[in-house]
Structures are given as C-alpha cells and as structure tokens.
Amino acid sequence: DTAVSQTPKYLVTQMGNDKSIKCEQNLGHDTMYWYKQDSKKFLKIMFSYNNKELIINETVPNRFSPKSPDKAHLNLHINSLELGDSAVYFCASSQVIGGRNTEAFFGQGTRLTVV
Amino acid sequence: AQKVTQAQTEISVVEKEDVTLDCVYETRDTTYYLFWYKQPPSGELVFLIRRNSFDEQNEISGRYSWNFQKSTSSFNFTITASQVVDSAVYFCALSEAVSGNTPLVFGKGTRLSVIA
Numbered sequence: 036d037t038a039v040s041q042t043p044k045y046l047v048t049q050m051g052n053d054k055s056i057k058c059e060q061n062l063g064h065d066t067m068y069w070y071k072q073d074s075k076k077f078l079k080i081m082f083s084y085n086n087k088e089l090i091i092n093e094t095v096p097n098r099f100s101p102k103s104p105d106k107a108h109l110n111l112h113i114n115s116l117e118l119g120d121s122a123v124y125f126c127a128s129s130q131v132i133g134g135r136n137t138e139a140f141f142g143q144g145t146r147l148t149v150v
Numbered sequence: 151a152q153k154v155t156q157a158q159t160e161i162s163v164v165e166k167e168d169v170t171l172d173c174v175y176e177t178r179d180t181t182y183y184l185f186w187y188k189q190p191p192s193g194e195l196v197f198l199i200r201r202n203s204f205d206e207q208n209e210i211s212g213r214y215s216w217n218f219q220k221s222t223s224s225f226n227f228t229i230t231a232s233q234v235v236d237s238a239v240y241f242c243a244l245s246e247a248v249s250g251n252t253p254l255v256f257g258k259g260t261r262l263s264v265i266a
Binding site for chain 2: 076146
C-alpha cells in the first residue's frame, strides 16, 4: 500500500485553466504539506496543514488554494494557471512523536506542465 | 532564519570510488533535525536518514555513513564503493523544533553521477 499517494502523476493543461491535484496519506500522520520543485530541482514549502488546519502559507499566490477535508487528505487547487506554475508538486506527511519531528514521507510527485 | 547549503552542485565519480556530499546548515534553534533524501531519475523523494541536534553520534548503514558535527554546522554524507544505482540528486534538509511539525528547508541538492 502506498503511504502517500497523489494524483495525477502528470498534468498538461493550457494557461488560464483551473486544475486540482489530490493527495492522500494512510500513515495516520497529523501534518501534511505541499512542496514545489522547480526546473532547477529546488524544493520549497508551499503549505503546511496540521489536523486539517492551515499552519503555514509561504508567500504563495492566492490562485493556489489547498483544501483538507480530513487529516488524511490535502488537495491542491490552482486557478488561472500560468506558465510559471509549471513544476513538480509534491505532497508529504509527517508526525511528531514524543515531541520529536519525524521524517516526511513524500508522494511520487505531480509534474504540471502549463502550455 | 534557517538555511541549508549544499555547495557541490554536481559530482561525478567512477564506480567503486568513495564520495562525500557536503551539507552545511544555519539555524537559531538549539533543537533541530537534519535529514538526507535521495531523488533518483524516476523522480520520487526517498528518505535516507534523520539526525536530532542533541545526538551527535555518526551513523553507518551499509555503504552509507553520515558525519554530524555541530561545531561546524555540518552533516555530511559519504557513500563508499559507489554504484551506478547511487546516481541521483541528494538533498540535505533541516527542520526546526518549534511547536508542531515544521516543514523541511532543503538545500539545492547535489547531483551525483556514478559512471560504470
């Protein structure tokens, strides 16, 4: 069973469209994240949710709207897609155990191409 | 502010050579966590190791070893007897221990190519 799964794996769409990426984790973790990996492989946090509540929003345009219906799911909706949104988007989850941060487990990534 | 620097952008070695990937970090927290992830050509991010700031013991796992030195704020990763399957981008990352689970701050990655 895949621990963190995100769909779709590839997404090609035209500028101006709206698209969603779904993410689910079956690890029972309380915290979920969205990261963006640009063409130079740089990974940067976009959002962090803890128990369905938004914790961190890192200067991401408001065209990006995460939604967490429950703590096992964190979806990413993007409005009015722009060429610069082309990237690989990773969902991840992690847990605090005994007051200590544990490693984040990542989904396989969604390669978004805006044409 | 937290920052992770991986000064080596690309490294190329011949199979069976040893290679060390450097990682230097900056943080104001006294408690923090360091990680290494591997991203093979297939694109997924694979967790390799986590180290707590209060545990400076080095670790060895098979051909992999990690050297954590708080005095130099470094957390270097050595692969001994490298293999072609080790070819990947390796990321060092830092997480500070504020309340809740803080997201990872990644270095820019080191692309390792192991040539047969």
